Amino acid sequence: MRVDRxxxxxxFGTPAEYIxxxxxxxxxxxxxxxxxxxxxxxxxxxxxxxxxxxxxxxGSRVGETELAERFGTSRGPLRExxxxxxxxxxxxxxxHVGIRIASLGYAALLEIYYVREALEGMAARLAAMYMTAxxxxxxxxxxVTHEQDEALRADTAYFQQEGDLDFHYRVIQGxxxxxxxxxxxxELYHRIRMYRYxxxxxxxxxQKAFGxxxxxxxxxxxxxxxxxxxxxxxxxxSARQNIEKHMKENT
Amino acid sequence: MRVDRxxxxxxFGTPAEYIxxxxxxxxxxxxxxxxxxxxxxxxxxxxxxxxxxxxxxxGSRVGETELAERFGTSRGPLRExxxxxxxxxxxxxxxHVGIRIASLGYAALLEIYYVREALEGMAARLAAMYMTAxxxxxxxxxxVTHEQDEALRADTAYFQQEGDLDFHYRVIQGxxxxxxxxxxxxELYHRIRMYRYxxxxxxxxxQKAFGxxxxxxxxxxxxxxxxxxxxxxxxxxSARQNIEKHMKENT
DNA sequence: TCAACCCGCATTGTCGACAATCAAGCGACC
DNA sequence: GGTCGCTTGATTGTCGACAATGCGGGTTGA
Numbered sequence: 001m002r003v004d005r006x007x008x009x010x011x012f013g014t015p016a017e018y019i020x021x022x023x024x025x026x027x028x029x030x031x032x033x034x035x036x037x038x039x040x041x042x043x044x045x046x047x048x049x050x051x052x053x054x055x056x057x058x059g060s061r062v063g064e065t066e067l068a069e070r071f072g073t074s075r076g077p078l079r080e081x082x083x084x085x086x087x088x089x090x091x092x093x094x095x096h097v098g099i100r101i102a103s104l105g106y107a108a109l110l111e112i113y114y115v116r117e118a119l120e121g122m123a124a125r126l127a128a129m130y131m132t133a134x135x136x137x138x139x140x141x142x143x144v145t146h147e148q149d150e151a152l153r154a155d156t157a158y159f160q161q162e163g164d165l166d167f168h169y170r171v172i173q174g175x176x177x178x179x180x181x182x183x184x185x186x187e188l189y190h191r192i193r194m195y196r197y198x199x200x201x202x203x204x205x206x207q208k209a210f211g212x213x214x215x216x217x218x219x220x221x222x223x224x225x226x227x228x229x230x231x232x233x234x235x236x237x238s239a240r241q242n243i244e245k246h247m248k249e250n251t
Numbered sequence: 252m253r254v255d256r257x258x259x260x261x262x263f264g265t266p267a268e269y270i271x272x273x274x275x276x277x278x279x280x281x282x283x284x285x286x287x288x289x290x291x292x293x294x295x296x297x298x299x300x301x302x303x304x305x306x307x308x309x310g311s312r313v314g315e316t317e318l319a320e321r322f323g324t325s326r327g328p329l330r331e332x333x334x335x336x337x338x339x340x341x342x343x344x345x346x347h348v349g350i351r352i353a354s355l356g357y358a359a360l361l362e363i364y365y366v367r368e369a370l371e372g373m374a375a376r377l378a379a380m381y382m383t384a385x386x387x388x389x390x391x392x393x394x395v396t397h398e399q400d401e402a403l404r405a406d407t408a409y410f411q412q413e414g415d416l417d418f419h420y421r422v423i424q425g426x427x428x429x430x431x432x433x434x435x436x437x438e439l440y441h442r443i444r445m446y447r448y449x450x451x452x453x454x455x456x457x458q459k460a461f462g463x464x465x466x467x468x469x470x471x472x473x474x475x476x477x478x479x480x481x482x483x484x485x486x487x488x489s490a491r492q493n494i495e496k497h498m499k500e501n502t
Numbered sequence: 503t504c505a506a507c508c509c510g511c512a513t514t515g516t517c518g519a520c521a522a523t524c525a526a527g528c529g530a531c532c
Numbered sequence: 533g534g535t536c537g538c539t540t541g542a543t544t545g546t547c548g549a550c551a552a553t554g555c556g557g558g559t560t561g562a
Contacts, residue, residue: 037346038545063513074547075514080334087338095288096514096553111430118373118431122365179362180369183434289515314543325517326544347523347544 043071044081051090051101052190054197058103088190104195106247112188113240117233119184120168124216124232125225127174135174139217142167146210165189167213171232174220209235294322295332302341302352303441305448309354339441355446357498363439364491368484370435371423375467375483376476378425386425387472393418394465416440418464422483425471460486 047067050056068078082099085091093099131139146163172184212235219228298318301307319329333350336342344350382390397414423435463486470479 040545041346065513076546076548079331079515080545083331083334084338087335095292097555098513108430111428114373114377114428115370115431115434118369119366122369126365177362177365179359180366183366183438187434291515316543327516327518330544331515348525349543 038077039073040077040080043073043078044084046071047081048085048088048090048190051085052194052197054194056101058101058194061098061100063098088187090190090194102191102194104191106243109192109195109243110240110247112191113236113243116184116188116192117236117240119180119188120172120236121229121233123172123175123177123180123184124220125229126177126180127171128220128223128225128228130176131174131220135170136217136221139167139170139174139220142170143210143214143217146213164209164213165193171216171220208238212238289328290324291328291331294324294329295335297322298332299336299339299341299441302336303445303448305445307352309352309445312349312351314349339438341441341445353442353445355442357494360443360446360494361491361498363442364487364494367435367439367443368487368491370431370439371419371487372480372484374423374426374428374431374435375471376480377428377431378422379471379474379476379479381427382425382471386421387468390418390421390425390468390471393421394461394468397461397464415460415464416444422467422471459489463489 051058056062064075064078064082067082068075071078082091082093086093086099090102091099092102142163146167169185172181175181212231216228216231216235219231302309307313315326315329315333318333319326322329333342333344337344337350341353342350343353393414397418420436423432426432463482467479467482467486470482
């Protein structure tokens with residue numbers, strides 16, 4: 001389903017696998033999926049996945065011992081995983097009290113969207129400047145795939161959401177700015193994905209977003225950094241306003 | 252020297268004290284300086300300070316046992332501190348091999364400045380929208396203090412650098428966006444400060460920067476978000492180009 | 503009856519020891 | 533002579549136990 005892509009610029013697997021050891025892993029296939037290097041890595045990935053998917057209720061308090069035996073390890077590696085999740089703002093720890101799973105409210109989500117707007121706007125600008133011709137070609141291929149996808153036409157949300165993420169991942173990576181990439185993909189996107197699972201049924205707007213994606217790619221292909229940044233900012237700003245509208249309706 | 256400020260919008264103490272437990276501490280005075288809550292907090296703060304100040308040579312490899320006895324604690328809390336520093340990109344860890352102090356090269360520094368330009372531009376825009384009148388007044392007072400400062404006129408760099416940081420801290424905080432604030436102050440600025448210690452003698456441009464600060468404040472006071480963002484972006488972009496110029500001269 | 507204090511329990515923080523892994527140095531073989 | 537493989541040493545990863553801290557229930561006093 002997501003295999004036949006030009007290998008030069010592709011992410012593979014689920015987004016949760018992109019980050020290993022605080023580093024971006026661009027091709028996890030060369031690493032053993034099941035047996036990551038250290039035990040802390042395994043529990044970190046498993047816990048992050050469980051939190052992002054909402055298997056552990058957001059806002060709930062959990063004990064270290066409980067989690068340790070749940071993941072079949074000791075408290076040592078578990079605490080290392082917790083520390084990493086804390087830096088990603090997926091759990092909150094207060095000394096001598098315990099840990100609780102982060103819950104992303106509307107206000108926090110909107111804050112992140114302002115950050116996204118700034119960072120991804122810059123990413124689009126840099127992508128227009130530094131993306132290789134092959135990367136641009138891969139981006140265009142991705143859009144063709146999305147256009148032909150039945151789910152997109154049917155407004156079925158889920159795949160479009162993943163496809164949307166894929167598009168943004170590629171633009172971000174196209175900036176060739178590792179600090180920017182790690183900040184967005186390594187820290188912000190996990191929280192956004194968590195929110196998507198929390199309130200799975202919020203109306204996105206695949207058709208409109210698809211058109212905006214196309215224009216962004218056109219600007220990148222034309223090496224027009226100013227335009228690419230502006231379009232990306234408006235794209236994300238629209239998404240934010242869409243959320244704000246829903247927020248007011250649901251309160 | 253840095254005490255008599257309106258208490259509503261001020262940072263106190265050195266920047267290293269702003270972050271405790273991954274949270275921003277806006278008034279560390281209420282917490283005990285010497286005896287932070289847990290042992291891991293103490294070693295974390297001490298180690299971060301040592302790294303940022305360059306007391307431990309960047310790029311050097313250090314052992315856990317060595318660091319543990321240096322800070323008078325066990326390897327447990329030390330490892331926790333290391334994990335936090337890793338998430339701040341101040342140390343790099345490779346499993347089963349060891350840790351090395353991060354060294355910030357020119358390329359990485361320039362990358363961060365692009366991120367700064369995007370984020371602080373957005374911060375200036377939000378500050379123009381959401382800063383309280385009292386915060387704006389405090390910002391103006393700060394500029395007056397800088398103007399009267401002898402060191403500024405004499406182009407003495409150090410205090411201007413700290414004053415520059417103070418100005419930027421206030422604008423960032425004025426955005427009233429915690430995600431943005433934590434990203435900038437909690438993660439990026441430590442690396443920038445580390446660089447300042449590494450190559451302490453790079454020419455900044457206090458006079459020019461001071462004038463730019465003034466115009467940014469004017470835009471914020473006029474509640475002109477567009478202008479504030481544009482000015483802040485040009486301000487940081489100038490600093491980046493200044494670094495690029497030095498980079499080419501020194502190679 | 504309510505509030506404040508005290509005590510026990512549960513949970514987290516810390517420590518030391520053991521096991522797993524990697525890097526380097528030496529030797530043997532091609 | 534060069535390269536491959538093994539062995540050794542050191543360092544990190546993991547585990548279990550102990551100590552410190554915070555929280556909640558119970559009791560006592562006004």
